[in-house]
Amino acid sequence: MSADTNTPSTPKNSGQPGRRFRIEGQTILLLTVLIVLVIFFGSLQNKFLTSRSITSMGFQLPEIGLLTLAMMITILTGGINLSVNATSNLAAVVAGLFLVKVMPPDLAPGAVNLYLVAALAIALIVGIVNGIINGFMIGYIGVPPILATLATMTFFTGISTGLTGGATVTGFPEGLSIVGGKDLFKIPIPFIIFVALTAATYLLLNHTTFGFKTRMLGSNPIASNFSGINNKSITMKVYMFSGLLSSVTGILIMSRTMSAAYEYGTTTYVLLTILIAVLAGVIPGFGSVIDIFFAVLILQVLSTGSTMLLAGIRGSSFFKDFAWGVLLIIIFIINYFIRIRKQQE
Amino acid sequence: MLKKIIRSNEFVIFLILVFLSLAIGLVNPAFFSISTLFDTLRASIVFLIMAYGLLPIIIAGGIDISFVAIAAVTSYATHMFLIGRGYQGSILLYYTIACVLGVLMGLLNGVLVTRFKLQVFDVSLAAFTMWYGFNLFFVGATANYEIPQSAVGYYNQFIIRTRDPFVGETGLHVSILYVIVIGLVIAWLLKYTTIGRGVFAIGGNREVALRSGFNITRITLITFAVMGLLSAVAGVTQAFLSRNFNPVIFITQPLDVLAAIILGGAAITGGSGSILGTTLGVLVIQLINRALILTGIPVEWQRFVVGLILILFTSIPALRAMRARRVGHTTELVEGE
Numbered sequence: 001m002s003a004d005t006n007t008p009s010t011p012k013n014s015g016q017p018g019r020r021f022r023i024e025g026q027t028i029l030l031l032t033v034l035i036v037l038v039i040f041f042g043s044l045q046n047k048f049l050t051s052r053s054i055t056s057m058g059f060q061l062p063e064i065g066l067l068t069l070a071m072m073i074t075i076l077t078g079g080i081n082l083s084v085n086a087t088s089n090l091a092a093v094v095a096g097l098f099l100v101k102v103m104p105p106d107l108a109p110g111a112v113n114l115y116l117v118a119a120l121a122i123a124l125i126v127g128i129v130n131g132i133i134n135g136f137m138i139g140y141i142g143v144p145p146i147l148a149t150l151a152t153m154t155f156f157t158g159i160s161t162g163l164t165g166g167a168t169v170t171g172f173p174e175g176l177s178i179v180g181g182k183d184l185f186k187i188p189i190p191f192i193i194f195v196a197l198t199a200a201t202y203l204l205l206n207h208t209t210f211g212f213k214t215r216m217l218g219s220n221p222i223a224s225n226f227s228g229i230n231n232k233s234i235t236m237k238v239y240m241f242s243g244l245l246s247s248v249t250g251i252l253i254m255s256r257t258m259s260a261a262y263e264y265g266t267t268t269y270v271l272l273t274i275l276i277a278v279l280a281g282v283i284p285g286f287g288s289v290i291d292i293f294f295a296v297l298i299l300q301v302l303s304t305g306s307t308m309l310l311a312g313i314r315g316s317s318f319f320k321d322f323a324w325g326v327l328l329i330i331i332f333i334i335n336y337f338i339r340i341r342k343q344q345e
Numbered sequence: 346m347l348k349k350i351i352r353s354n355e356f357v358i359f360l361i362l363v364f365l366s367l368a369i370g371l372v373n374p375a376f377f378s379i380s381t382l383f384d385t386l387r388a389s390i391v392f393l394i395m396a397y398g399l400l401p402i403i404i405a406g407g408i409d410i411s412f413v414a415i416a417a418v419t420s421y422a423t424h425m426f427l428i429g430r431g432y433q434g435s436i437l438l439y440y441t442i443a444c445v446l447g448v449l450m451g452l453l454n455g456v457l458v459t460r461f462k463l464q465v466f467d468v469s470l471a472a473f474t475m476w477y478g479f480n481l482f483f484v485g486a487t488a489n490y491e492i493p494q495s496a497v498g499y500y501n502q503f504i505i506r507t508r509d510p511f512v513g514e515t516g517l518h519v520s521i522l523y524v525i526v527i528g529l530v531i532a533w534l535l536k537y538t539t540i541g542r543g544v545f546a547i548g549g550n551r552e553v554a555l556r557s558g559f560n561i562t563r564i565t566l567i568t569f570a571v572m573g574l575l576s577a578v579a580g581v582t583q584a585f586l587s588r589n590f591n592p593v594i595f596i597t598q599p600l601d602v603l604a605a606i607i608l609g610g611a612a613i614t615g616g617s618g619s620i621l622g623t624t625l626g627v628l629v630i631q632l633i634n635r636a637l638i639l640t641g642i643p644v645e646w647q648r649f650v651v652g653l654i655l656i657l658f659t660s661i662p663a664l665r666a667m668r669a670r671r672v673g674h675t676t677e678l679v680e681g682e
């Protein structure tokens with residue numbers, strides 16, 4: 001994760017032009033891979049390009065997509081947030097318990113909706129508080145991000161486990177399923193939320209001073225400190241935003257499955273978000289939200305496509321893991337040759 | 346000399362270990378028994394072996410998480426291959442095949458890193474998902490409980506036996522000897538060989554290491570081969586200790602091992618780290634994870650307590666480092682002789 005000597009853009013060509021070219025190159029590469037995969041699976045499996053399978057992908061991908069955004073912004077600052085999944089579960093569990101334990105039964109529909117809004121607000125607050133804990137440990141105490149968030153990952157999961165006693169929380173009012181289970185003009189609502197938050201993150205990172213400072217902090221914390229940027233406060237805000245995005249994921253999962261559990265996703269989910277961020281070429285200081293979007297699409301297409309293609313074969317759902325790894329290595333190698341050619345020019 | 350020991354990171358971790366043991370022992374005196382000690386050691390064996398394999402890579406400035414996948418594939422694939430041919434012989438063949446596979450898999454990471462100038466972490470992430478997927482799809486998706494005839498008794502081959510009033514006969518498993526031998530070899534490798542010096546040099550400052558004439562490619566490949574080798578040893582050992590072969594073994598634990606190493610004083614950015622610190626780090630994590638059950642904390646709140654302890658203990662070294670920075674260089678000059 002550390003910016004090594006082999007980071008693509010050389011420090012000499014002072015940032016802007018070199019970086020923009022790199023990002024565009026990465027976007028083109030990802031888009032090409034995406035199109036190739038869609039054509040490949042579309043031609044082999046006529047079920048693949050039906051509205052039904054596309055809609056089902058639209059419901060599946062926002063959860064991992066939002067978690068990846070939460071992961072990505074911390075990687076941009078040179079950190080990492082291993083507690084994204086634990087935060088989303090904790091947000092769902094606390095909001096879920098509020099609905100089940102605090103909300104009185106037999107309420108008028110209007111009052112139920114009020115409680116639903118309150119539950120969503122509680123989930124978001126949980127996400128922000130978790131972010132504050134991470135931000136404090138990393139920014140103010142100086143614990144290495146990987147250690148700090150590993151500790152809080154266990155801690156948050158521990159709270160969820162303790163509160164629920166290890167059981168799954170269920171029995172939410174019907175209205176909750178709107179967020180994660182319904183569609184608007186045939187577009188799944190989770191997908192709309194994902195696109196909206198991706199756009200918001202894009203604006204935040206690329207068109208505000210906060211975004212600029214975030215990338216400065218990632219590319220060189222000492223330089224950013226000496227240019228008058230408050231590294232601590234930026235770190236704090238980044239982890240708060242990361243927690244917020246995680247808690248939105250928690251709401252989506254809770255509303256789609258109509259349940260909340262401490263164990264949803266676990267460690268493999270966290271590693272998957274890092275994998276997507278790496279696929280999108282995110283490194284401290286550099287990385288594009290648009291590339292994350294395409295990388296998530298690639299992973300979803302590869303997963304849905306290979307599972308369809310291999311349906312009936314023993315362990316077919318595991319082939320996607322193998323394919324992800326191979327694809328990642330192929331993209332690394334292509335990137336290497338692109339870099340070499342650019343250097344020769 | 347004494348001051349140097351007290352100020353070292355290893356000493357802090359050692360204090361944490363002692364403090365934890367005392368705290369658990371105060372709540373439940375049954376903790377202070379030989380069987381608890383042997384049990385904790387037995388649980389730590391494979392993690393120590395994996396951590397020793399990972400340490401050189403971390404010191405050289407890389408972060409790897411694929412070692413768990415290598416442990417899983419080497420042990421499970423070797424087993425399915427041998428058991429499919431009706432093998433009933435000794436455990437030695439298991440270790441031999443798994444180690445060859447492990448070295449090759451480690452080298453694959455190493456070649457990708459050195460040939461294509463990739464980040465260690467990125468490659469290991471790809472290898473992690475690729476190898477677990479490979480294991481589950483191509484080799485098998487269910488745990489296997491068959492054990493070859495001549496290796497059936499291996500799980501309770503103890504070097505010391507003891508009787509315990511609660512758990513009956515128990516002992517110190519013979520594989521603790523591998524841990525000691527491996528630990529000493531890696532410590533020697535790191536401290537007294539050119540390769541070891543090179544590992545520290547690369548992690549400290551890659552450019553300087555290159556200019557001083559270290560063969561970075563060769564040293565990197567060696568660290569990955571060692572990692573693959575020891576992962577294979579850990580995978581096979583774990584399978585025989587627990588008497589089952591699992592295709593997804595350790596899948597949730599790469600970060601725990603990594604945390605143990607960093608808790609033991611290795612810098613995540615490379616350039617520092619020791620076998621002693623790593624050993625203590627692994628023991629602390631194992632103690633936290635296992636011995637809490639003895640304190641009588643309700644099961645559903647145990648993970649919460651583990652998290653709390655981890656937050657506390659990761660903050661202590663960071664706070665110490667912050668104080669040292671604030672005090673600055675003057676005290677270093679006065680106290681450092």
